[in-house]
């Protein structure tokens with residue numbers, strides 16, 4: 001089964017907090033919500049516990065997005081340490097809230113060779129996973145395929161991390177893949193290539209346990225400029241949904257379009273129309 005949901009509280013939610021958001025997601029006929037800790041993890045444990053209960057009652061699948069201020073490849077030790085802490089805090093509170101995975105943008109190349117950056121990111125993520133395992137926290141750690149060429153996070157890099165470090169799986173952001181390849185992830189043949197790479201690298205299991213980000217996107221030669229609604233982008237989202245259907249993928253699709261829930265509903269509607277065939 002493929003679940004469709006929103007990046008944060010839907011814009012049509014009358015109550016502007018996570019609990020209101022979860023209830024609104026259910027009302028809209030969606031199935032998932034990503035808790036957005038993008039400006040920092042400020043949620044307390046009591047609230048996380050309450051969110052856990054409400055999401056179970058409403059049958060809404062939860063995931064979380066860590067802070068933007070993360071760089072596991074900074075030349076400043078303090079920045080790396082703070083980044084590790086932010087990822088750990090996201091993982092701990094998300095687990096309390098009943099979240100199944102966390103995602104984040106892992107690092108910047110900062111002019112360094114990609115192989116060296118990979119080594120640094122892998123080392124720090126391994127450390128994070130060891131700490132979480134000691135704490136008995138088995139939440140999936142899902143570094144994201146990023147949208148700017150200056151950011152670590154090609155599909156290959158994220159697949160390799162998932163092969164080499166336990167408890168790590170990709171968050172496949174199709175809009176970012178399209179932006180960082182200057183439009184090479186917008187048609188069916190591209191989606192096929194992406195899904196084939198995932199299956200070759202990580203086996204059928206990954207197609208049965210996907211986490212996807214999607215929105216429209218504007219980009220330049222350097223990659224991502226801004227998220228747009230799907231209709232205003234060059235991504236053939238009807239074919240994208242068809243590829244998901246053809247590969248029978250399972251997991252969670254999170255809409256990060258500016259109109260959040262409307263594109264989530266649009267994708268779910270297209271998906272269900274294929275299911276009926």
Ligand SMILES: [Zn+2]
Nearest residue numbers: 065104105144
């Ligand atoms: Zn993201």
